[in-house]
Amino acid sequence: GESVGLHLPTLSVQEGDNSIINCAYSNSASDYFIWYKQESGKGPQFIIDIRSNMDKRQGQRVTVLLNKTVKHLSLQIAATQPGDSAVYFCALTNDYKLSFGAGTTVTVRA
Amino acid sequence: DVKVTQSSRYLVKRTGEKVFLECVQDMDHENMFWYRQDPGLGLRLIYFSYDVKMKEKGDIPEGYSVSREKKERFSLILESASTNQTSMYLCASTRPGQNYEQYFGPGTRLTVT
Numbered sequence: 019g020e021s022v023g024l025h026l027p028t029l030s031v032q033e034g035d036n037s038i039i040n041c042a043y044s045n046s047a048s049d050y051f052i053w054y055k056q057e058s059g060k061g062p063q064f065i066i067d068i069r070s071n072m073d074k075r076q077g078q079r080v081t082v083l084l085n086k087t088v089k090h091l092s093l094q095i096a097a098t099q100p101g102d103s104a105v106y107f108c109a110l111t112n113d114y115k116l117s118f119g120a121g122t123t124v125t126v127r128a
Numbered sequence: 129d130v131k132v133t134q135s136s137r138y139l140v141k142r143t144g145e146k147v148f149l150e151c152v153q154d155m156d157h158e159n160m161f162w163y164r165q166d167p168g169l170g171l172r173l174i175y176f177s178y179d180v181k182m183k184e185k186g187d188i189p190e191g192y193s194v195s196r197e198k199k200e201r202f203s204l205i206l207e208s209a210s211t212n213q214t215s216m217y218l219c220a221s222t223r224p225g226q227n228y229e230q231y232f233g234p235g236t237r238l239t240v241t
Contacts, residue, residue: 027168050228061132061218061232062171107170111228114159114178115186118170 022108022119030125037095039122041108044089048110051084053093056105056121065093065106100126131155132233134219140239147206149236151219157231158224160202162186162194165216165235177202178224209240 023042031037043051049070054062068075068082068091075082081094091108105121135150153160159178163171163186173186177196191213195203202221206213216237220230 022170052228059234061220061234062230063232064229067228109171109228114184114227115173115176116171116227116230118163118172120168120170 022110022117026122027120028123028125030127031098032127033098033100035098037093037098037102037124039093039095039106039108039124041091041093041119042089043091043108043110045110045112045117046086046089048112050111051082051091052109052111052116053080053082053091054107054109054118056107058104062107095124098124098126100128102126132219132221132231134217134233134236136236137234138237138239140241141206141209142241143210145206145209145240147209147238147240149204149206149217149219149238151202151204151221151233152200153202153219153221153231154200155221155223155231156199157221158199159222159227160196161220161222161230162192162202162204163218163220164188165218171218174204206238209238211240214238214240 052067053065056062066077079096083092103126108119109116132153161176162174175194193205219233222230
């Protein structure tokens with residue numbers, strides 16, 4: 019099956035700083051690469067996606083970078099806020115399915 | 129606002145019991161999915177359905193079955209619950225061709241004793 023790995027299981031960041039969450043993958047044939055956010059007690063929520071023919075995409079306070087050469091995906095969160103505390107999952111399309119990484123728990127320090 | 133609901137937030141069952149987990153979506157989505165979520169393993173796909181009465185096995189279908197009699201409802205069935213099926217179960221739905229943007233329910237935490 020598809021392998022999706024995260025570099026760090028936890029990340030602690032000071033409020034107001036930028037956060038960077040990383041993810042590595044093994045399947046070069048994926049069309050989409052996606053980030054989900056899961057807050058405590060809730061299901062994962064779609065944040066942003068990037069197509070395989072792009073290397074950068076920006077949303078509201080978030081930027082996703084895709085480096086297909088080294089098979090690396092990252093999510094950058096600008097000016098991290100307490101509401102950004104959550105588990106973040108990277109995922110990629112695998113035919114009609116999604117393959118998820120194990121998740122990085124982000125904790126924002128006041 | 130889109131919504132995916134799951135029948136229970138918490139469920140405790142005994143080994144050997146038959147367990148039904150229900151999921152309902154109100155977005156008229158064709159595709160629906162069942163995942164289990166375990167610490168350190170992320171989300172793993174159990175089964176999915178792309179239409180009424182259609183189902184496809186995911187990555188870990190053993191010990192589970194599903195039912196999709198109506199478009200809005202997708203049920204996960206544990207025929208004979210075992211302790212290794214203690215987990216968080218998540219349901220999701222999506223439009224065809226947009227599997228990258230899945231809408232998830234809040235999850236059911238199942239404990240099998």
